[in-house]
Amino acid sequence: GAGVSQSPSNKVTEKGKDVELRCDPISGHTALYWYRQSLGQGLEFLIYFQGNSAPDKSGLPSDRFSAERTGGSVSTLTIQRTQQEDSAVYLCASSPRGEQFFGPGTRLTVL
Amino acid sequence: DQQVKQNSPSLSVQEGRISILNCDYTNSMFDYFLWYKKYPAEGPTFLISISSIKDKNEDGRFTVFLNKSAKHLSLHIVPSQPGDSAVYFCAASDRGTGKLIFGQGTTLQVKP
Numbered sequence: 001g002a003g004v005s006q007s008p009s010n011k012v013t014e015k016g017k018d019v020e021l022r023c024d025p026i027s028g029h030t031a032l033y034w035y036r037q038s039l040g041q042g043l044e045f046l047i048y049f050q051g052n053s054a055p056d057k058s059g060l061p062s063d064r065f066s067a068e069r070t071g072g073s074v075s076t077l078t079i080q081r082t083q084q085e086d087s088a089v090y091l092c093a094s095s096p097r098g099e100q101f102f103g104p105g106t107r108l109t110v111l
Numbered sequence: 112d113q114q115v116k117q118n119s120p121s122l123s124v125q126e127g128r129i130s131i132l133n134c135d136y137t138n139s140m141f142d143y144f145l146w147y148k149k150y151p152a153e154g155p156t157f158l159i160s161i162s163s164i165k166d167k168n169e170d171g172r173f174t175v176f177l178n179k180s181a182k183h184l185s186l187h188i189v190p191s192q193p194g195d196s197a198v199y200f201c202a203a204s205d206r207g208t209g210k211l212i213f214g215q216g217t218t219l220q221v222k223p
Binding site: 004031033035041042043044045048050056091093095097098099100101102103104105 | 216
């Protein structure tokens with residue numbers, strides 16, 4: 001497809017389990033971002049990849065969160081030992097420069 | 112530390128009238144500003160942007176105004192249409208980093 005895709009669209013997990021969220025950016029976009037939106041909140045920056053540079057991890061809320069981007073394309077956001085406060089919509093965006101193009105998000109629910 | 116603030120969580124206007132959404136920022140290093148629109152269960156979609164070298168950018172019914180001295184930007188939608196009902200996020204970046212900082216969003220409802 002032409003846009004950013006994310007999978008799964010919905011994920012329900014139990015507290016303490018690990019989850020992996022996937023993002024397929026638009027082909028050719030060098031920058032990739034992860035955000036999350038908790039209920040009633042704005043978009044919270046998590047992590048940013050730009051080309052081959054070291055990622056900007058300044059938004060990751062704890063060391064339970066990590067992300068990687070393989071081959072400058074697909075990215076995976078991993079949350080270990082999930083907690084109920086991790087429940088949110090996780091959004092991925094890619095960018096050639098300037099504006100970012102968002103995927104539909106993954107809704108994560110931690111029971 | 113909220114660097115980008117949208118102080119109005121919601122706004123309701125009548126169809127055909129003007130909608131004005133406001134956004135304030137604190138970081139003087141920001142040099143690029145964007146507005147995104149978000150429908151439920153979808154990712155945000157880019158609407159309009161403005162560089163800090165300008166004070167106005169217009170695209171059809173949408174106009175963004177930037178007041179650098181006040182660190183304030185606004186989005187004007189005129190005339191407003193029911194299909195404009197959505198959550199609007201403003202965002203700002205320092206082009207050197209490429210990272211966008213988003214406001215909390217304003218829910219716009221346009222009544223027929």
